[in-house]
Amino acid sequence: MDCIFCKIVAGEIPSAKVYEDDRILAFKDINPCAPVHTIIIPKEHSITCCNDITEDNAEIVAYIFSKIPHIAKLCGTEEGYRVVNNCGALGAQSVFHIHFHLIGGTQLSEKLN
Numbered sequence: 001m002d003c004i005f006c007k008i009v010a011g012e013i014p015s016a017k018v019y020e021d022d023r024i025l026a027f028k029d030i031n032p033c034a035p036v037h038t039i040i041i042p043k044e045h046s047i048t049c050c051n052d053i054t055e056d057n058a059e060i061v062a063y064i065f066s067k068i069p070h071i072a073k074l075c076g077t078e079e080g081y082r083v084v085n086n087c088g089a090l091g092a093q094s095v096f097h098i099h100f101h102l103i104g105g106t107q108l109s110e111k112l113n
């Protein structure tokens with residue numbers, strides 16, 4: 001499968017890893033929009049976007065969120081941050097392997113778009 005994030009999981013594309021366990025990987029975004037911009041992904045390419053989340057596969061999404069406080073702490077942004085998912089073309093999603101952006105390290109704007 002020609003998926004950039006699967007290649008990062010496989011080590012075929014290098015990444016600056018922030019956190020890794022047997023199920024998920026967090027790494028620095030190559031084009032950060034804030035001092036902290038970390039991408040968190042499930043290692044398995046089973047969900048492409050939020051529209052593919054079902055009751056049957058949602059557990060990995062819950063698992064990712066259960067690790068976000070730890071990952072935010074590792075990034076030094078536990079005081080405050082934003083978790084973003086871009087879904088679909090209108091949501092400006094560019095990599096179709098579900099992922100969450102952890103953004104912080106500065107005072108974020110109240111505006112979301």
Ligand code: 5GP
Nearest residue numbers: 004013015028029030031086092093094095
């Ligand atoms: P999306 O637009 O799909 O929500 O987010 C994809 C993110 O992946 C973008 O913020 C983009 O900068 C990041 N990205 C794309 N290719 C690479 C890469 O090869 N390495 C890293 N670390 N980030 C990438």
Ligand code: ZN
Nearest residue numbers: 003006045097
């Ligand atoms: Zn993938």
